Amino acid sequence: MVTATKKKMVQWDPADVKAELIKKYPPKVARKRAKQIMINEALENETPEITANVRTTPGIITMRGCTYAGCKGVIMGPTRDIVNLVHGPIGCSFYAWLTRRNQTDAGPDGDNFINYCFSTDMQEQDIIFGGEKKLAAAVQEIYDLMHPKSIAIFATCPVGLIGDDIHTVAKNMKDKLGDCNVYAFSCEGYKGVSQSAGHHIANNQVFRHIVGENDTPTEGEFKINLLGEYNIGGDGFEIDRIFKKCGITNIATFSGNSTYDQFATAHQADLNAVMCHRSINYVADMLETKFGIPWIKVNFIGANATAKSLRKIAAYFEDQALIDRVEAVIKEEMPEVETAVADIRSRTEGKTAMLFVGGSRAHHYQELFKEVGMKIISAGYEFAHRDDYEGRQVLPNLKVDADSRNIEEIEVEADATRFKPRKTPVQLVALEDAGVKFKHYDGLAPDMEEGTLIIDDLNQYEAEKLVEIMKPDIFCAGIKEKFSIMKLGVPMKQLHSYDSGGPYAGFQGAINFYHEIDRLTSSKVWTYLKAPWQESPELTAAYVWE
Amino acid sequence: MLLRHTRKEIGERKAVSINPAKTCQPIGAMYAALGIHGCLPHSHGSQGCCAYHRSALTRHYKEPISAATSSFTEGASVFGGQANLLQGINNIFSVYEPDVIAVHTTCLSETIGDDLPQIRKKAQTEGKIPEGKYVIGASTPSYVGSHVTGFSNMVKSMIEFSEKTGRKNGKINIIPGWVEPCDMEEIKRMAKLTGVETIMFPDTSGVLNAPMTGEYKMFPDGGTTIAELKSTGDSTGTLALGEWCSADAARVLDKKCKVPCRVLDMPFGLKATDRFVDAMRTIAGVSVSDELAVERGQLVDMITDMHQYFYKKKVAIAGDPDQVIAMVEFLVSIDMCPVHVVTGTPGKKFEKRIKEITKDKGFEVNVKARGDLFLLHQWIQNEPVDLLICNTYGKYIARDEDIPFLRWGFPILDRQGHQYFPTVGYKGGLRLLEKILGLLLDRKDRDDPEESFELVL
Numbered sequence A: 001m002v003t004a005t006k007k008k009m010v011q012w013d014p015a016d017v018k019a020e021l022i023k024k025y026p027p028k029v030a031r032k033r034a035k036q037i038m039i040n041e042a043l044e045n046e047t048p049e050i051t052a053n054v055r056t057t058p059g060i061i062t063m064r065g066c067t068y069a070g071c072k073g074v075i076m077g078p079t080r081d082i083v084n085l086v087h088g089p090i091g092c093s094f095y096a097w098l099t100r101r102n103q104t105d106a107g108p109d110g111d112n113f114i115n116y117c118f119s120t121d122m123q124e125q126d127i128i129f130g131g132e133k134k135l136a137a138a139v140q141e142i143y144d145l146m147h148p149k150s151i152a153i154f155a156t157c158p159v160g161l162i163g164d165d166i167h168t169v170a171k172n173m174k175d176k177l178g179d180c181n182v183y184a185f186s187c188e189g190y191k192g193v194s195q196s197a198g199h200h201i202a203n204n205q206v207f208r209h210i211v212g213e214n215d216t217p218t219e220g221e222f223k224i225n226l227l228g229e230y231n232i233g234g235d236g237f238e239i240d241r242i243f244k245k246c247g248i249t250n251i252a253t254f255s256g257n258s259t260y261d262q263f264a265t266a267h268q269a270d271l272n273a274v275m276c277h278r279s280i281n282y283v284a285d286m287l288e289t290k291f292g293i294p295w296i297k298v299n300f301i302g303a304n305a306t307a308k309s310l311r312k313i314a315a316y317f318e319d320q321a322l323i324d325r326v327e328a329v330i331k332e333e334m335p336e337v338e339t340a341v342a343d344i345r346s347r348t349e350g351k352t353a354m355l356f357v358g359g360s361r362a363h364h365y366q367e368l369f370k371e372v373g374m375k376i377i378s379a380g381y382e383f384a385h386r387d388d389y390e391g392r393q394v395l396p397n398l399k400v401d402a403d404s405r406n407i408e409e410i411e412v413e414a415d416a417t418r419f420k421p422r423k424t425p426v427q428l429v430a431l432e433d434a435g436v437k438f439k440h441y442d443g444l445a446p447d448m449e450e451g452t453l454i455i456d457d458l459n460q461y462e463a464e465k466l467v468e469i470m471k472p473d474i475f476c477a478g479i480k481e482k483f484s485i486m487k488l489g490v491p492m493k494q495l496h497s498y499d500s501g502g503p504y505a506g507f508q509g510a511i512n513f514y515h516e517i518d519r520l521t522s523s524k525v526w527t528y529l530k531a532p533w534q535e536s537p538e539l540t541a542a543y544v545w546e
Numbered sequence B: 001m002l003l004r005h006t007r008k009e010i011g012e013r014k015a016v017s018i019n020p021a022k023t024c025q026p027i028g029a030m031y032a033a034l035g036i037h038g039c040l041p042h043s044h045g046s047q048g049c050c051a052y053h054r055s056a057l058t059r060h061y062k063e064p065i066s067a068a069t070s071s072f073t074e075g076a077s078v079f080g081g082q083a084n085l086l087q088g089i090n091n092i093f094s095v096y097e098p099d100v101i102a103v104h105t106t107c108l109s110e111t112i113g114d115d116l117p118q119i120r121k122k123a124q125t126e127g128k129i130p131e132g133k134y135v136i137g138a139s140t141p142s143y144v145g146s147h148v149t150g151f152s153n154m155v156k157s158m159i160e161f162s163e164k165t166g167r168k169n170g171k172i173n174i175i176p177g178w179v180e181p182c183d184m185e186e187i188k189r190m191a192k193l194t195g196v197e198t199i200m201f202p203d204t205s206g207v208l209n210a211p212m213t214g215e216y217k218m219f220p221d222g223g224t225t226i227a228e229l230k231s232t233g234d235s236t237g238t239l240a241l242g243e244w245c246s247a248d249a250a251r252v253l254d255k256k257c258k259v260p261c262r263v264l265d266m267p268f269g270l271k272a273t274d275r276f277v278d279a280m281r282t283i284a285g286v287s288v289s290d291e292l293a294v295e296r297g298q299l300v301d302m303i304t305d306m307h308q309y310f311y312k313k314k315v316a317i318a319g320d321p322d323q324v325i326a327m328v329e330f331l332v333s334i335d336m337c338p339v340h341v342v343t344g345t346p347g348k349k350f351e352k353r354i355k356e357i358t359k360d361k362g363f364e365v366n367v368k369a370r371g372d373l374f375l376l377h378q379w380i381q382n383e384p385v386d387l388l389i390c391n392t393y394g395k396y397i398a399r400d401e402d403i404p405f406l407r408w409g410f411p412i413l414d415r416q417g418h419q420y421f422p423t424v425g426y427k428g429g430l431r432l433l434e435k436i437l438g439l440l441l442d443r444k445d446r447d448d449p450e451e452s453f454e455l456v457l
Ligand code: SF4
Pocket: A088, A089, A090, A091, A092, A093, A156, A157, A158, B024, B025, B026, B048, B049, B052, B105, B106, B107, B108, B142
C-alpha cells in the first residue's frame, strides 16, 4: 500500500478537518454538529465539553438505532432461558433475531430460546382495537408450548401509541401461570434518542422483576457479577475461562449467555465489575444502594487491560491466595500474547485507526490497537452520554432534557433484610489509596492524544469525509457503515457484532484480534482496486507482442 | 439441538408467531427505491426501523445501503411527524443531493396518521424540493401484508412518474419483482436476446452489485432513470412478474396511461421462463433467438440427464409467494415433491395456486400462507424431507434435522453469490439444478456405505 502510506504523511490540522466535515450542512445542522465534534485537549488539565445524547437530525443518515434495539437487542437478547416476546408488527422482532452474534451454551438444564424469534405479529385489527388480548394469548401459547421460567414482553412503536397496557397483561399472566415470571418493557423505539434509552429501560425492569428473586445461596469463592458483557462472538466465554482459572466465581453476567437464575441471585455477589459503562452503570449503582455491593470499572478488551482488571478484582478481595493465583494466570497467559504482538507489531507499528462504536467499545478497543503499536486518530460513540467521553465527574452537571426525562429513573433504597455493606468505609478508603477506585470512570477523552477528533453520533457523510481526508489504515464501526468504507479502499472491522470473528476479550481474544488487525491492514486485496490498464492507460500500438 | 424446544405435536396458535417467514413492509419499499437511479430512500418514523432495514439489506447484498430517516422522538410521535419530514427533506437535498427521495412510512407514522401527500405538498410550496428534483412516497404499514407488500407499494408509487405523450416508444415495461440485482440483469439479457426493447423498473443491477474501485458512490451508475420511468406511459405493454410484487403497479399504469399489462409468474424454472419468453415474443411480435432456444435446450438436457436424482425427492420450502409459486412449479416439473410449503405473506390465493400446481402429482401438500418457520419445522418433524429450500434462517432447521439445505430467497446472511449469479431464466434454472444436485449427491456420497460409494454417478 505504497500510495496510502504516502498520503498519510500529509499532515492535517484537526480544525480544518472539522470545518470540512460540517461545511456542506445547512447552518442550523452545522451549528449542532460542531458541538458534537471535539478536538481533544486531553493532555491539558481541562476536559473540553462535548454535546452527546441529543436527538439525531432528521434526514441525516445516522449510525444509530432505537430504544427497542437497545432493550431487546442488546440487553435482553443474549439471555438464554428467558423467552423474549416482541409485541408489535413483525419487523422489529425479525430484525433482532440472531443478528448480534450473541453466543450461548445451553448448559445442563437445556433451556435455550436464543435461536427463536417470538412476535405477536400485530395486524391492522390489533392496531385499531388494541392488542392486549392477543398479547395475553401469545404468552399463554408460549407457556403451553415450551414452559419457560420466564417471559419478557417488549413494546414496539405502535404499541405505545395505541396504549396497550403491557404491564398489566404481564402481571395478570404471571399470576395466572404461577411458575413463570412475566414482565414487560416499555421500550418503544421513539423513546429517547438512541439505543441508550433502551438499555436503561431493560436494566430497570431486570432489577425490579428478577434481581434478588432467588435467595438460595450460591456456591463458590470470590463472587462477582460481570456487568455490561454481551458475549458477542464468545467474548464472555473467554472471560469466564479466565475467571475460572483464577478461582473467581462469576455469579451473573449481565447479560451474555445469562440465565434467569443468574440475574435472580446476582444480589449475592461481593463485587460488581462493569465492562460497558454506558449500557449498565446504573445497575451497578442500584446494586450498591440496595444490597451494598461496590462496583469497579473493568476492561477485558486488550491483554494488558485484562491483566489490570484481574489484579483490581484480586486486590479488592484482599486475599493473598487469590492475588497469587491471578499473578500465576497472567504469567501463564502472557507469553503467548507477547509472541503474537512481537510478530504482528513489525507490520502494524505506526498505522492508524478510527473507531466509532457503541458507548464503551470505541474506548475499550483502543487498548488492543495500542498493544500492536497503532495510533487512534479519531473515535466516538453511537449512543454515549457525556460521562462516557469526559468521565463520571460531569454527572452532576448533566442537563436533563425532555428526551431523558421520558426514561424512568427508579428510586432504590437499602433492602431491609439483605443490605450488607461488603467493605467498611475504612477498607474502601484504603483500597482507593491502593488504586482500586470505586464508582469511577474517566471516560474516553483522557485516553486519546491531543489533537485527535472525538465525534459523537458520527453519520455516513462525515464518516466518508473523515476517511477521505485522514486515510486511516483501518476503520471500525457497524454493518451499515462497513461497505461504504470498504468501497473507499479502506479495511473495515465491525466492532458491534464482529463480522465473523471473535472472541476478542481476554488473553486468547487479544491474540485473535491482533491477527485480525494484521490480516486487515496487511492484506493485499487493497492493491487490486485498479486494473493494470487503469494505472497506465497510454495506448502504444495495436497488437504489439513485445 | 439448536431448536430444541420445537416439538412434533402441532397445536393451534392464534396469537404468537414463532420464527417468521416474513418481515415488515418498509424494507421492501427501501429495496425497490434503490432501483431508481439517484434515489435516496427515506424512512418516515423513528430511526430504529431505518437502521434495522439498512442492516438487513446490507447483510444480504453486502453493499452499502444508504437511507435517511425522520428520526422521530416522543414529540413527533405525539404531535405528528410533519416537521421532521420537512426538515429531513431539506437536509437531504442539501447534503446528499439525490435526484429523488422515496419516502415510505413505518408503523409509527402510519399509526399517528401522517399524511405523506399533504406533507409533500407543503414541502413543495415551501420550496424545499429543488427544481428538477422529486419526492415520491408510499404508505407501508407493517401491520398489513409483509415486506413483499412494501416492495409492491413502492413500485406502485413509481407509476406517478409515468406520462402518456401519445408518441409510442415501442418498448415493453418489465416489472421484475423482488429478485436479486443479477436476476434483473438476466431478465434484461433475455429480453435483449429476444430482440425486445425494454424499460425495467425497479432495477437494482449496478446499484447493489456494484464493483469495488476505491471510490464510493452514494448513487451508483445503475437504476431506472426518471426519464425511463416517465416513458413507461408510452410503452406498448407491461409484463408484471409476480402477482404479489408487481401486478398492482402494472394495473395502476394501465389505468393511468392505458398501457395494457399481463401478469406472469416470476421466471424461475423451465415453464415459467417459457411463458415469460413467449409473452415477450408475442407482445413485441418478434421471433425468439436461437441463442435462447439453445439455453432452454441445455436446461432440459440437464433435467433429463439427472432426473433419477430428482425423482420423488421430498422438499420443504419457505419463501415469498411469487418466488415460491414458480419454484414449486419447477420442482414438480422435474418430479420432485414439494410436500411442505410456507410463505409468511398473507393471501389465500397462494394456497390455491400451490394446491393447483401439486394436484394429482402423487403426494399430499401441506401449504400455508401467513405461516412461519416453526410450523414448517414441525411439519418436517412429522414428515421428513430430502431437501429444505429457505432463506438463511432455515439453517437451524436443516442442522437439527440433518437435511441438505438450499439457501434461496431473502435474506441470505451467511453466503455470497446470490447477488452475482442469477437464478431466473434458463441459465438460472441450470444454476438452481446444479445446486440442488450438488446438495443431494454430496449427501449421498456422505451417507452411502463404503461398498456402494461410487466414482461415477
Ligand atoms: S416498527 Fe414497524 S416498520 Fe419499524 S421495524 Fe418494527 S415492524 Fe418494521
